[in-house]
Amino acid sequence: LSRRVPEPPGEDEIAQLARTANETLDRLERAVARQRQFASDASHELRTPIAGLRANLEDASMHPDDTDLERTITSALRDTDRLESIVTDLLLLARIGTGGSTAQEPIDLAELADAELRRRGSDLAVHTRLASGVVVRGVRMQLVRLLGNLLDNAERYAGGKVEIEVAGLDGHARLTITDDGAGIPVEDRERVFERFTRLDTARSRSAGGTGLGLAIAREIAQAHGGSLRIEDHPRGARFALSLPLA
Ligand code: ADP
Numbered sequence: 001l002s003r004r005v006p007e008p009p010g011e012d013e014i015a016q017l018a019r020t021a022n023e024t025l026d027r028l029e030r031a032v033a034r035q036r037q038f039a040s041d042a043s044h045e046l047r048t049p050i051a052g053l054r055a056n057l058e059d060a061s062m063h064p065d066d067t068d069l070e071r072t073i074t075s076a077l078r079d080t081d082r083l084e085s086i087v088t089d090l091l092l093l094a095r096i097g098t099g100g101s102t103a104q105e106p107i108d109l110a111e112l113a114d115a116e117l118r119r120r121g122s123d124l125a126v127h128t129r130l131a132s133g134v135v136v137r138g139v140r141m142q143l144v145r146l147l148g149n150l151l152d153n154a155e156r157y158a159g160g161k162v163e164i165e166v167a168g169l170d171g172h173a174r175l176t177i178t179d180d181g182a183g184i185p186v187e188d189r190e191r192v193f194e195r196f197t198r199l200d201t202a203r204s205r206s207a208g209g210t211g212l213g214l215a216i217a218r219e220i221a222q223a224h225g226g227s228l229r230i231e232d233h234p235r236g237a238r239f240a241l242s243l244p245l246a
Contacts, residue, residue, distance in 0.1 A: 041196045045086055045211065049079040082208075089212040092145070093195070096216070097223035102139040106246050109134045109166045109175055116147050117164075123155055130166045134173045136243040138224050146220045146228075147175075149213040150239050154179040156207040157200075158236055173245050176231070178238040189230040193218045 004025060007018045056076040060069060095102075110130035117126055136143075154162045158181025165176045184192060184199070191197050196211040198204040204211060214228075217239075221228040226243035 038195055042086075042090060045196060046083065049082040049086075052076075052079040053083070085208065086210050086212075089210045089216060093212060093216055093219060096142065096219045102142065104137045104139055106135050107138050107140055107143060108132070109136060109173055109243075112140070112143060113147060113164055113166060113175065116144055116151070120148075120151065123160060124151060125161045127161075127163045128165070130164070131168060134166050134168045135246045136173045136224070136226075137246045138243070142220045142223070146217045146241065147177075149217045150177045152209075153213060153237075154181070156204070156209060157181045168245060171245055172226075173241075173243045175241040175243075176238055178233055179236040181236050183233070183235070183237045184230055186232075192230070193228075 005018045005021045007022065008015050053076055056072045056079070060066075060072045060076075063069075066072070110132050113128065113130055117124075117128070151162065154160065154177060158179035161180040163176075163178040165174075165178075167174050188199055192199065193214045195215040197214075198209065198211050218228045221241055221243070224243055226241060228239060228241050231238045231240045
């Protein structure tokens with residue numbers, strides 16, 4: 001891939017064509033490098049629970065009468081859960097935006113948020129300001145997942161106190177989720193959307209995080225023609241989702 005078209009001097013059509021070809025090659029090369037990095041990160045993430053699982057199984061097979069067998073099994077099941085979450089998230093990430101059988105429908109954001117909060121029960125102390133009639137076109141399951149990932153994080157990294165707001169604004173639907181935690185430093189606000197980025201690895205893992213939640217959430221927002229970013233807020237973290245109105 002690293003071969004380049006020789007760029008003749010001047011500004012004629014040939015020179016421009018050569019430059020465009022090289023820029024395209026550069027972009028492709030960067031994309032391939034990102035994919036390679038992703039594959040390597042994913043393998044690394046899968047390796048940890050696999051190693052745990054192996055250790056537990058070896059332990060159990062060497063000391064089958066051990067009274068700790070129950071603990072060994074519990075730990076092996078935890079590693080299995082972890083493997084399952086990572087693989088599920090990886091598959092989801094690969095599918096978003098590829099079309100397929102993902103039917104779009106009109107979705108009222110206030111209703112969606114309300115339904116999701118009800119479904120989740122009362123782990124979160126939620127304050128809502130949901131304007132009605134803010135309707136977008138989207139894949140319901142994906143938007144539920146996006147919202148769910150942000151709520152999971154509010155539970156994991158904050159006190160669980162959350163404010164959710166839905167509003168229509170300049171032809172866009174805007175949904176914000178604000179929590180009461182430590183927030184996210186300005187210099188990390190883009191990085192946290194990258195796959196497997198964690199600011200606090202131990203906490204994220206022990207809370208069941210795969211490090212893919214925000215990457216998935218942003219991918220879903222973009223597949224819907226919108227955006228997801230972190231906004232300044234005096235306290236805690238504020239995630240703002242913007243989607244085109246239906
Ligand atoms: P994870 O599975 O680790 O939660 P995410 O992609 O959802 O992965 O989040 C990436 C990282 O961003 C987290 O590990 C955490 O360090 C940070 N983060 C996400 N949401 C919040 C939040 N509401 N408050 C503070 N930090 C957060």
